[in-house]
Amino acid sequence: MSEAKDRSQHPCFNKETSGSCGRVHLPVAPGCNIQCNYCNRKYDCVNESRPGVTSAILPPDRAVEYLDEVLKKEPRITVVGIAGPGDPMAEAKRTLETIERINAKYPNMLYCLSSNGLALPEHVDRLAELGVTHVTVTMNAVDPEIGAKIYSWVRVGKVVYRGVEGAKILLERQLESIRLLKAKGITVKVNSIIIPGVNDHHLIEVAKVAASLGADIQNLIPLHPTADTPFAGVEEPTKELIHELRAKGGALVPQMTHCKRCRADAVGLLCSDRSSELIPTLNNLACGSKAGTKPYVAVATREGMLVNMHLGEAPSFQIWAPQGKGARMIEERRVPEVGCGPERWHKLAEVLHDCSLVLAEAVGKQPKQVLGEHGITVLECTGLIADIVTEHFQGGDILRYKTRSHKAGCAGMGGGCG
Numbered sequence: 001m002s003e004a005k006d007r008s009q010h011p012c013f014n015k016e017t018s019g020s021c022g023r024v025h026l027p028v029a030p031g032c033n034i035q036c037n038y039c040n041r042k043y044d045c046v047n048e049s050r051p052g053v054t055s056a057i058l059p060p061d062r063a064v065e066y067l068d069e070v071l072k073k074e075p076r077i078t079v080v081g082i083a084g085p086g087d088p089m090a091e092a093k094r095t096l097e098t099i100e101r102i103n104a105k106y107p108n109m110l111y112c113l114s115s116n117g118l119a120l121p122e123h124v125d126r127l128a129e130l131g132v133t134h135v136t137v138t139m140n141a142v143d144p145e146i147g148a149k150i151y152s153w154v155r156v157g158k159v160v161y162r163g164v165e166g167a168k169i170l171l172e173r174q175l176e177s178i179r180l181l182k183a184k185g186i187t188v189k190v191n192s193i194i195i196p197g198v199n200d201h202h203l204i205e206v207a208k209v210a211a212s213l214g215a216d217i218q219n220l221i222p223l224h225p226t227a228d229t230p231f232a233g234v235e236e237p238t239k240e241l242i243h244e245l246r247a248k249g250g251a252l253v254p255q256m257t258h259c260k261r262c263r264a265d266a267v268g269l270l271c272s273d274r275s276s277e278l279i280p281t282l283n284n285l286a287c288g289s290k291a292g293t294k295p296y297v298a299v300a301t302r303e304g305m306l307v308n309m310h311l312g313e314a315p316s317f318q319i320w321a322p323q324g325k326g327a328r329m330i331e332e333r334r335v336p337e338v339g340c341g342p343e344r345w346h347k348l349a350e351v352l353h354d355c356s357l358v359l360a361e362a363v364g365k366q367p368k369q370v371l372g373e374h375g376i377t378v379l380e381c382t383g384l385i386a387d388i389v390t391e392h393f394q395g396g397d398i399l400r401y402k403t404r405s406h407k408a409g410c411a412g413m414g415g416g417c418g
Contacts, residue, residue, distance in 0.1 A: 005131070007110065007187055010078070010187075011079070012112075012134075013134055013187060013189060013217055018269065020076065021076060022267070023077065023079035023262075024067065024079070024080055025083045025262060026063050027054035027057055028057065028058050029086050029088045029095050030091065032084075033087055033116070033154070034116050034153065036152070037230035038193060038223055038231045040226050054084070054085045056279075057377065059372070060094050063101050066285050070278060073277065074268050077109075079110045079134075080106070080109045082098060082113045083262065084264040087118070088115055089117075089119040089120045096123070096127075099127075099130045099132065112133065113135055115138070115177070116170065118174075120137070120180075121176045121177050125184070132186060133186060134187045136191050136219075137190055138190075139192060143202060144164045147171055150167070150193075150195065150199065151166060154169055175213065178213040188215045188216055189217045189219055192206050192219070192221065194245060197234065200237065200245070207248075207252045216254065217254045219259050263275055284395055297356070298352045299360075305384065307359045307382055308382060309360060310360060310362045315334065326390050326393075327386060353374075356375065379402065380402060382403055
């Protein structure tokens with residue numbers, strides 16, 4: 001299937017087409033299976049352009065609807081990519097379902113994804129069957145001793161590995177991923193973050209290994225220090241260092257020099273990103289405004305007027321329904337008691353089975369992910385309940401109510417940019 005496609009139309013792999021061919025990243029994969037010391041995905045700002053950042057998580061069953069809307073505004077899209085905001089293969093079920101749905105309607109599109117490689121090998125055959133043409137593998141070191149300084153932990157199944165042991169497992173999977181991808185005829189890009197004092201002296205060795213495995217291109221990406229990470233105090237690499245490494249690496253494997261460190265919900269040409277224009281559309285579909293089987297909105301509130309309660313602290317939720325051009329509260333529902341672990345969130349999803357959206361002042365990563373698996377989006381926001389819910393039902397941009405308590409941004413994700 002992929003052989004009939006013009007692979008030169010991927011703007012990240014071919015600089016010559018970056019001004020005429022566009023890409024869209026579908027943010028369907030929130031979870032990750034490693035923790036990089038430069039990454040903090042809990043932050044998000046619509047003005048930030050960097051991997052790991054998205055304004056909403058899109059359920060796989062809305063992917064086609066979203067792409068339909070994207071193509072109306074930007075018909076130059078030639079590539080559909082999945083770049084997180086976590087790792088696509090850590091969320092393999094969601095990723096594969098998304099590609100399957102898109103491929104059924106848009107078989108001539110180029111398909112790509114970005115991964116850290118840890119869970120990639122077992123899915124290479126299926127990705128090839130689905131016509132995936134391009135894959136990026138983030139590989140920051142080919143020496144486990146150096147990798148141990150970059151990764152806080154690596155999770156395989158339910159087992160967490162740290163230090164050299166974890167870095168060694170990750171490296172083995174990355175090398176295997178590249179070998180398997182090339183054996184299937186898939187174009188491979190290797191992303192490597194330049195981290196001064198940690199791996200900058202080692203990246204030419206990474207380039208050598210990438211070249212020996214048949215990688216088509218390498219992308220040396222300068223570190224962007226991020227607050228609340230182990231590398232927050234590491235200085236960004238100088239332009240001179242970046243140019244030197246790209247020149248030396250380029251003697252071994254072609255280099256990408258036009259990377260924009262794209263968001264996980266990037267849309268448009270690399271030189272003219274239109275993510276902000278599509279945020280209302282993305283949010284509406286993510287929040288299920290078109291989902292007739294989940295017509296309600298649940299709200300965590302203290303006094304009944306404002307969205308002002310942490311999801312985990314709420315003993316009950318107001319349930320709101322559309323009414324004419326407005327909205328009305330129809331009932332209040334009690335929720336499972338505190339302290340039951342992950343099972344609590346599955347039970348909460350059952351209680352809120354007919355709700356597509358939950359409004360709360362704050363929420364943890366685990367409940368957001370579990371509820372998302374049940375097709376329920378959680379929006380962290382503050383404001384008058386009636387205003388937010390009414391705007392949601394009318395198809396407005398409710399992201400303007402989103403909680404903005406953090407100023408820092410995400411330096412990247414485990415999978416790198418697409």
